[in-house]
Amino acid sequence: MKRFKELLLFIVTVSLMMLSGVIIKNILAAFGIVYTPDNYYLYSIIDLLSSLLVIIVLFIIHGKTLYEDFIKLKKEKFGLLKYLGLIALGYLLLMNLETVSTIISRFIAYLIQVDMNTSDNQQKIETIIHVSPIYMAISACLLAPLEEELLFRASIRKTIKNKGVFIAVSGLFFGLMHITDNFILLLLIMILGFAISEIYYSKLNKKNKILLSVISIVISLSIFIISILIFYGSINAYIYSLNPNEILNGITYVCLGCYLAGVYVYTDNIYYTIGIHMLTNSVATIMLLLK
Numbered sequence: 001m002k003r004f005k006e007l008l009l010f011i012v013t014v015s016l017m018m019l020s021g022v023i024i025k026n027i028l029a030a031f032g033i034v035y036t037p038d039n040y041y042l043y044s045i046i047d048l049l050s051s052l053l054v055i056i057v058l059f060i061i062h063g064k065t066l067y068e069d070f071i072k073l074k075k076e077k078f079g080l081l082k083y084l085g086l087i088a089l090g091y092l093l094l095m096n097l098e099t100v101s102t103i104i105s106r107f108i109a110y111l112i113q114v115d116m117n118t119s120d121n122q123q124k125i126e127t128i129i130h131v132s133p134i135y136m137a138i139s140a141c142l143l144a145p146l147e148e149e150l151l152f153r154a155s156i157r158k159t160i161k162n163k164g165v166f167i168a169v170s171g172l173f174f175g176l177m178h179i180t181d182n183f184i185l186l187l188l189i190m191i192l193g194f195a196i197s198e199i200y201y202s203k204l205n206k207k208n209k210i211l212l213s214v215i216s217i218v219i220s221l222s223i224f225i226i227s228i229l230i231f232y233g234s235i236n237a238y239i240y241s242l243n244p245n246e247i248l249n250g251i252t253y254v255c256l257g258c259y260l261a262g263v264y265v266y267t268d269n270i271y272y273t274i275g276i277h278m279l280t281n282s283v284a285t286i287m288l289l290l291k
Contacts (some may be wrong), residue, residue, distance in 0.1 A: 006159040007194050009061065011187065013151060016057060018183065020050035044132035044139070051143035058150040062270075065154055069269045086267075087275040094259055094280060101255040105248045114244045129288050140285050145277035148174065152257065153264045153273050156190070162197040167261040169193035174257025179250040184227045192220045 024046050025035050035042050059066070076082055109115070129136040152174045160166040172189050176182075195216045199209050225235070232238040260273045267273075 003159055003161065003194070003198070006155070007190070010151075010155045010159050010190065013054070013057060013061070013155060014186070014190075015183075017054045017147070017151065018181065020053050021046055024049045024053065040128045040131040044128050044135040048135050048139045048143065051139055051147050055143060055147050055150070058147065058155075062150050062154050065270060069271055072269055073271055083271070083275065086272060087279055090263055090272065090276040091279045091283075094256060094276060097255055097259050098252055101252040105251045108251075109244075109248050112244070114248065126288055126291075129285065133289060137285050137289075141278060141282040145274050145281055149260070149264075149270060149274045149277055152177075153261060154270050156193075156261075157264060159190075160193050160197045162200050163265050165193050165197045165200070167258050167265060170261035170264075171254045171256075171258030174260070175250050175252075175254030178253045179246045185224060188220045188224055192216055 028035065028042075028046070033042070035046060073079070073083060125136070125140070129140070152170050156170045156173065157166055160169055169189060169192075173186060176186055176189070180186075196213050199212045199216070202209065204212070228235060228238045232241065260277065263276065264270065264273045
């Protein structure tokens with residue numbers, strides 16, 4: 001029952017994250033400040049305020065976790081030195097993983113004859129960061145790591161008990177959130193992961209666990225297919241609506257998400273993934289500003 005409540009809380013928080021931009025835009029519009037797609041400066045402010053809104057909610061939800069993990073961090077031998085060293089090591093490993101996943105993505109792109117470019121999300125960030133460097137640096141280097149680690153790692157870990165399922169769901173959710181706004185797909189991934197994790201820890205025998213897991217997957221796929229037929233009319237229409245470039249770029253995001261989830265499982269401390277994420281985004285931001 002407790003994890004079911006965590007699942008509902010996660011769904012509500014993700015919904016807030018996806019709608020936070022609209023909420024901030026409506027508040028600004030009430031004061032006569034109207035957002036237009038070409039106003040990148042205002043976009044950076046909206047992005048910052050949206051992240052702050054979600055982070056406040058996440059801090060309320062995970063205040064106890066943040067406090068307990070901080071205490072554990074203080075008690076570790078060599079304290080800050082060990083923390084910084086592991087953050088640096090975690091960053092280097094992540095960079096190697098990103099390189100490998102990018103090579104794999106480009107190899108697949110070559111095989112299916114797709115011109116692979118920077119994702120739309122990344123292109124937008126690269127444009128905005130030169131228009132509003134201070135706001136975007138704050139969002140990318142500080143707020144985004146806090147928001148994403150508390151949501152995609154801490155929140156999902158509270159919901160999904162099984163380590164392997166948690167890593168897979170966290171990686172998929174993190175990766176897909178960067179390339180799609182298909183909330184039904186994201187929701188099904190989370191619910192499916194929750195169901196399989198609960199089945200795994202149930203008192204059923206192995207045969208029944210496998211059977212229920214397969215049934216859960218079939219039901220999830222059926223719901224997804226039905227949603228496609230409702231919104232797109234046919235499977236083919238949905239397939240043609242997909243951007244192959246975005247999907248291929250998503251491979252890297254999923255791999256990085258799985259890696260950070262693995263770090264969280266290994267360290268059992270959210271400050272390690274936050275630190276790695278902050279360092280990664282900070283280096284990337286500096287590189288973009290130097291372009």
